[in-house]
Amino acid sequence: MSNKAILILVVAMIAAAGYLLVKSDAEVDMGGEKHGAEAAHMEDAKKEAPAAPAAEPAKK
Secondary structure, X not given: OOHHHHHHHHHHHHHHHHHHHHHOXXXXXXXXXXXXXXXXXXXXXHXXXXXXXXXXXXXX
């Protein structure tokens, strides 16, 4: 395979990936890895988590 063919293949793959990202209507964040409260998955986990059971008084 020549260098020209490899370059054309790489450009085509990049274009296809970009097209799929744009057409997917997904919320794509290219800002890098997030930690703590600003992480988007943390908000989803809080909504889906079951409520904690009420604490019972200690028995003596």
